Amino acid sequence: MIEFQGLSKVYGSFHAVKPLTLTVRRGEVFGFLGPNGAGKTTTIRMMMGILVPSGGQVLIDGLDCHTEPAEVKRRVGYLPDTPVFYDYLRGREILQFVGEMHGFSRAEAARRGARLLTEFGLEEAGEDYAVNYSLGMKKRLGLACALIHDPAVLILDEPINGLDPRASREVQERLLAAAARGVTIFVSTHLLDMAERLCDRVGIIHRGDLVATGTLEEIRADASATGSLEDVFLKITGEAAEETAQ
Numbered sequence: 001m002i003e004f005q006g007l008s009k010v011y012g013s014f015h016a017v018k019p020l021t022l023t024v025r026r027g028e029v030f031g032f033l034g035p036n037g038a039g040k041t042t043t044i045r046m047m048m049g050i051l052v053p054s055g056g057q058v059l060i061d062g063l064d065c066h067t068e069p070a071e072v073k074r075r076v077g078y079l080p081d082t083p084v085f086y087d088y089l090r091g092r093e094i095l096q097f098v099g100e101m102h103g104f105s106r107a108e109a110a111r112r113g114a115r116l117l118t119e120f121g122l123e124e125a126g127e128d129y130a131v132n133y134s135l136g137m138k139k140r141l142g143l144a145c146a147l148i149h150d151p152a153v154l155i156l157d158e159p160i161n162g163l164d165p166r167a168s169r170e171v172q173e174r175l176l177a178a179a180a181r182g183v184t185i186f187v188s189t190h191l192l193d194m195a196e197r198l199c200d201r202v203g204i205i206h207r208g209d210l211v212a213t214g215t216l217e218e219i220r221a222d223a224s225a226t227g228s229l230e231d232v233f234l235k236i237t238g239e240a241a242e243e244t245a246q
């Protein structure tokens with residue numbers, strides 16, 4: 001379970017994330033939606049202990065992400081918006097390294113790495129250097145790294161941004177498979193068709209403010225909007241922008 005308790009981030013006088021209170025249930029796929037600059041990455045970086053909150057806290061399975069980041073990382077798999085690898089390690093070596101960092105023996109890390117390379121269609125690229133991977137391959141390798149320790153929670157920042165349709169579909173299928181195994185997934189995106197396909201519930205963040213939460217049906221009803229998630233999203237964020245301007 002993920003609990004945001006008034007979590008906020010201020011840069012100087014700019015409120016990047018306004019006090020955020022929200023609970024993501026165990027086993028849920030939760031879409032964190034918002035336009036560019038809404039505060040999604042800032043929120044996720046606070047969840048991963050990379051940024052220090054200005055106020056409030058976020059707990060994962062009862063652990064404070066700021067004060068207990070190592071324990072949190074044992075339970076969580078994280079895919080950053082731009083995965084960065086050691087360029088001159090091979091895909092197989094990167095997975096092995098991440099596995100060993102999680103405390104697995106060399107043999108166990110190798111076994112897990114090999115299984116994930118196959119599962120993510122990277123078997124043939126396993127001996128290639130990461131510097132030569134395409135963006136789609138890097139995202140898949142990043143997701144494989146995030147899953148190597150069988151985490152109960154996945155936190156994904158824009159997992160399919162920039163991928164071609166085939167790679168995008170493949171990553172979404174992997175995520176659905178993880179969700180089917182009961183993994184809790186918190187996924188940020190501005191790609192609404194993915195959210196519509198994948199998420200049990202969504203939250204819409206706009207200029208640091210959570211302006212709507214619920215299932216698509218609930219949000220539609222609250223916003224008195226019809227049509228796709230895109231229509232609902234544009235209506236809600238448009239209204240929120242007007243309120244801010246007034």
Ligand SMILES: Nc1ncnc2c1ncn2[C@@H]1O[C@H](COP(=O)(O)OP(=O)(O)OP(=O)(O)O)[C@@H](O)[C@H]1O
Pocket residue numbers: 011014016034035036037038039040041042043190
């Ligand atoms: N270090 C910083 N100093 C000042 N402002 C920052 C800093 N980091 C982020 N911001 C601002 O905070 C706001 C939220 O940024 P954030 O990266 O969280 O948005 P996002 O929702 O992830 O956007 P995108 O979809 O474009 O990645 C933006 O206006 C951004 O310019």
